[in-house]
Amino acid sequence: MLDIECAGAEVEETIKRIQSQKGVQGIIIVNAEGIPIKSTLDNSSTVQYAGNVHQLLMKARGMVRDIDPQNDLTFLRVRSKKNEIMIAPDKDYFLIVIQNPTE
């Protein structure tokens, strides 16, 4: 899960760039089943994030599509006291970035 596989230099670079931005605490890529496939955090946090975000995404997507079935969720941001969790969902995966911009 924590193996960083070689998957396209450009993509890798972008991930590294995001990781190096100010205040970014971690990046997690989760596949469609909710299994984290790539992460820069430790195992337990990753699993926690992946599981909880998965549920939240389902709810959020369900809500958006309930109101208009042709609509779909494209981005979700959860701002908390300590940090901000940004989620980019997709059919096959979702990308989670945790950042504390005021660090």
Add this chain to the structure above:
Amino acid sequence: MSNTTVKQKRTALKVAKSSKTLNVSSGVFRVNQSITKTINPSISGKSFSSASDSKVLDKSLAQTPKHTVQVFDEHGQDVTPHPLYNPDPGVLQPKQGKIFPAHDTSWTTVTDFPSVAFQTTNASFTGPFTKSFFGSVSASRTSQTTESVTDETKDLLVKPDLSSSLSDVQARREEVKEQVREDIIDRVVDSYLTETETIWLLDIPAVSVSEDSEDAEAVKERNKAYTELCKNRLGNDKYVERSMQTFNDAPKTKEVQSDSITMVDKAVMSSTWDMYDSFCNKGDASENIVVSAEGKKATVPDSSSMNHLLNPSGPDQSMSVFSTTSTVSGSSAHLEKMTCVLPVEEEPDLELILQSDKFKQDLAVMERVVLANIFQPKLAAYRQLPVIEDPDCVQTQIEEESWTEQSKNSLSPFLEHLWVFKCELTKGRNVSSMTWNKKNPDLLAVGYGQLDFKDQKPGLVCCWSLKNPTWPDRIFHCESGVTALDFSACNANQLAVGMYDGTIAIYNVQTTEQTPIIDSSDCANMHACPVWQLRWVDHDTGLAGEDKGEMLISVSGDGRISKWIHYKGLECVDLMKLKSPNMIVNNQRWNPKILSLAPGLCFDFHPNDSKVYLAGTEEGHIHKCSYSYNEQFLETYKAHTGPVYKVTWSPFCPDIFLSCSSDWTIYLWRQDLSKPVLGFTSGQKVVFDIMWSPHCATVFGAVREGKVEIWDLRVSSLDPTIVSVTNPGVNPTALLFTPETDCVLVGDSEGQVTVYKLKNLPAGDSTQVEALEDVIRTTLSSKHTLGKTDRDA
């Protein structure tokens, strides 16, 4: 009257000697009661009371016939039922005799009782009629005496002859009706009395026969014979009692075991989107089945479609899950019920995900989001939005102080540093030109290339977006240094790039392809010297035919100003050759026919009149030329002693233009004056770039070696209003104002593009055109008075 005879029946019962009979009869009565209780409550109630309470019967005995009967139950309450209908005794009389005789014989024996009783109970539910019969029958009994006892017991159990009873009822009904309608009694009414068809409600073949029937005698005989037979059975040799033993087989226990029926609870939450998806996927259902049957894709038909199995413990467990469900999929693949279940495909590879376009897009968006968080205050300042502090922000004291101090406390104009566009790629490169995209004001194209002859290296064009100051959105590597850039206004995705080797390329910034759309390297007429300036010019007014539309115009070091046409390749047509007529070299007089061309360094088309343009040369001359006349200049302005690096028309005043040169001066010209109106010098530094402010007519910016200056002519024409000194060793080389906000971008020789915000510049309501003109007028008049000008303003 009928009721009194009922009472008599009661008494008859009471009198019966044999207790057995009484018991049986009372038992029978009880049976009767259960069925007829609702209909003949009087009788049943009385029957009980007769069994238990003798008082009532005594009472009934005492009463004379023909009195109305009062029915009392054991509590003494009057429960006299109202008759369902009042039979007319006169009508009933003739029918009464029939019923009784048949039962005379049958009641003598005890054994008959149960059978008869049962039969009668079955029949006695025809309630209303029985009562009448009781009434009718009993009425006739008064005459008979001897057989009255047994007969009367039978009365209650008499089976009514239905057909006759019905006709009775009908006759009675008719009478009743006629009595009611008294008001129309005078009318002559024909009434027809007919007998309807027999309605059989119940037909239980009678076991007892009426005494008047034909075979009554035969029946009686038979009955008699039978009773005789029964009597004779005991002790008769003809009848032998025998017993038989049957085999009782051993009981055998048989067990059958079956699979327990597993009950599965299935529930589906149907939501709006679920229904929508099912509807949309209905057409693809068969496709999906094929897909799932082919590859070992595990379908999970029991789970609801959108809830994927969450498997946090790692890939091992997930594999097992898939293996169990794969067997299910084998069978379910043939099922046609795939509509509302999205087929769970095989777990896509990490590779697949990471390489998908969507992922790249998402990453880009994510990067911008992250950066937006970081740069939010700066971007807000850029966009002239109020900078709101993050409520959760715990900014360090020092940082806050330094930033706010400068911004709040100072009243004098200054440049507020916002951010820097830089990345590793651009390190060490010289920024040669910058331009905004015409359509997207957030997109900035920056060209990197050395302007000197030495240190030439491959150039770079980066398209930066305001949303991501840390990495350019597009990177184009060019063969030689980039010296000029311009975005097209018509096709906002086309970027024309001019290079040091004279090549002009047009890139499409929508893609990340490194190759330009078109290149001028095939053109025969291409520039041989660096292209110093490029401009897309829109000739929309007054030109005939092919000259309409946008054209790319370039000026290069080989002295030509050319117009490029994108037809099949890039083709160029010379608009002007920058001749230098006054060159005298070493006392030799040049043959006037051989004219060398002065390298052109800059040009600018008039903002209002697109036919007229200015061109600056390396010699220091500024030529005003016309688009349609390519032989001679309209006018030449000579003041600079060094190469003119930039010439720009004022965007507000149509007659004013600025020029800057390497002779440390900036001149303000009016196009009808051959001498500059104003000159701006501050220090002995080469001026690389100037630009008018797009907001205020009196403001322009200049970039010198080591300094960035913002001049405001309202404030002073001798000194720049804002001077910002750059880091030592770093020279700002390019300047760009932002068209919408009050920021200025400065590109320097280190590859950085810094964004500054102009603070505390005196703002005006209008564009201050009058102010500029005032300044010029005063200057001119002062010059005039000093006698330095040739002509009046």
